[in-house]
Amino acid sequence: MFKDHLKYLVCPKCRTKLFKSEFEIVRHIPRFVSSDNYAGGFGLEWNKHARTQYDSYSGSNVSEKRFFEETKWPKELPGEIILEVGSGSGRFTEHAASTRAMVISLDYSYAVDANFASNGAKSNVLIVQADIYNMPFQYGSFDKLFCFGVLQHTPLPGKSFMELPQYLKTGGSLVIDVYVKKHFSRQLLNSKYWIRPFTKRLNPEILYDITSKYVNFMWPLARLFNKLSYGRNLNWFLMIADYGGKFTLPDNILREWAILDTFDMLSPAYDYPQTLETVNQWFHDAHMTFVEVHYGYNGIEARGRK
Numbered sequence: 001m002f003k004d005h006l007k008y009l010v011c012p013k014c015r016t017k018l019f020k021s022e023f024e025i026v027r028h029i030p031r032f033v034s035s036d037n038y039a040g041g042f043g044l045e046w047n048k049h050a051r052t053q054y055d056s057y058s059g060s061n062v063s064e065k066r067f068f069e070e071t072k073w074p075k076e077l078p079g080e081i082i083l084e085v086g087s088g089s090g091r092f093t094e095h096a097a098s099t100r101a102m103v104i105s106l107d108y109s110y111a112v113d114a115n116f117a118s119n120g121a122k123s124n125v126l127i128v129q130a131d132i133y134n135m136p137f138q139y140g141s142f143d144k145l146f147c148f149g150v151l152q153h154t155p156l157p158g159k160s161f162m163e164l165p166q167y168l169k170t171g172g173s174l175v176i177d178v179y180v181k182k183h184f185s186r187q188l189l190n191s192k193y194w195i196r197p198f199t200k201r202l203n204p205e206i207l208y209d210i211t212s213k214y215v216n217f218m219w220p221l222a223r224l225f226n227k228l229s230y231g232r233n234l235n236w237f238l239m240i241a242d243y244g245g246k247f248t249l250p251d252n253i254l255r256e257w258a259i260l261d262t263f264d265m266l267s268p269a270y271d272y273p274q275t276l277e278t279v280n281q282w283f284h285d286a287h288m289t290f291v292e293v294h295y296g297y298n299g300i301e302a303r304g305r306k
């Protein structure tokens with residue numbers, strides 16, 4: 001943590017100025033929660049795959065494209081302050097930081113260590129371990145806030161969403177995405193929901209071991225299936241997160257993504273997909289303006305202004 005980043009932190013309870021002696025800094029990261037929480041599987045996943053989804057690792061522009069197309073923010077934002085909630089390994093932190101805005105990037109799990117390894121040396125990035133329900137920032141202090149792939153993995157997605165707007169300045173931009181809840185008959189075809197009741201209770205290390213062995217074993221067959229029409233759907237049904245044909249990535253990277261995302265389907269403690277109506281209602285209840293809610297990256301994507 002850079003010394004002058006202390007000014008971005010406040011006491012999460014009383015919102016007054018914080019002194020260095022009032023919170024822990026472990027491995028350069030301010031920590032407001034212990035890592036022993038429901039997001040431990042994410043900590044494991046993002047440290048095992050600290051670089052897998054980084055464009056600077058895969059040689060693609062998958063994360064950059066998603067970040068700018070989903071936020072619709074300009075590529076240059078000097079002087080602005082962005083809050084990222086639920087950063088994982090920090091693959092989007094990299095692109096937020098490229099705008100030259102000050103980026104404050106938070107996660108509940110020890111994924112923050114992976115993010116720090118990639119982005120922590122940048123003077124316009126502050127990485128913090130804290131809980132969406134108790135963030136150590138001043139209300140009304142951010143120009144922009146994004147929260148990708150997180151809300152469905154929190155115990156109360158609607159409550160989590162309602163936490164976010166209060167940190168924005170008036171006129172500030174909020175962008176989220178969340179898994180889509182399909183009709184019951186289609187949800188039944190999503191095999192992860194049959195298996196999760198069992199797998200989410202497994203020790204993450206054991207589950208990761210099983211998942212990587214399974215994906216590695218199935219991979220040659222999955223490549224063959226991928227060539228058939230609907231073969232990619234078949235692979236997903238067989239619990240192999242297959243992005244072949246969707247993203248242009250080398251085979252070894254596709255396999256890494258498959259292990260990462262298969263584990264990501266099976267391990268989270270919470271997985272509560274949402275409908276367009278619910279997300280619209282969230283933005284309405286938060287009195288956001290210029291609201292756009294539609295199907296997009298990762299299910300449903302939504303934008304609004306405070």
Ligand SMILES: C[S@@+](CC[C@H](N)C(=O)[O-])C[C@H]1O[C@@H](n2cnc3c(N)ncnc32)[C@H](O)[C@@H]1O
Pocket residue numbers: 039042043046085086087088089090091092106107108109111130131132133147148149150153154264
């Ligand atoms: C699926 S990952 C998404 C990571 C990243 N946004 C991405 O798309 O690559 C979900 C992240 O949300 C974080 N998360 C879950 N509950 C949280 C909470 N209560 N507060 C903050 N982050 C949370 C997890 O630790 C995890 O890193």
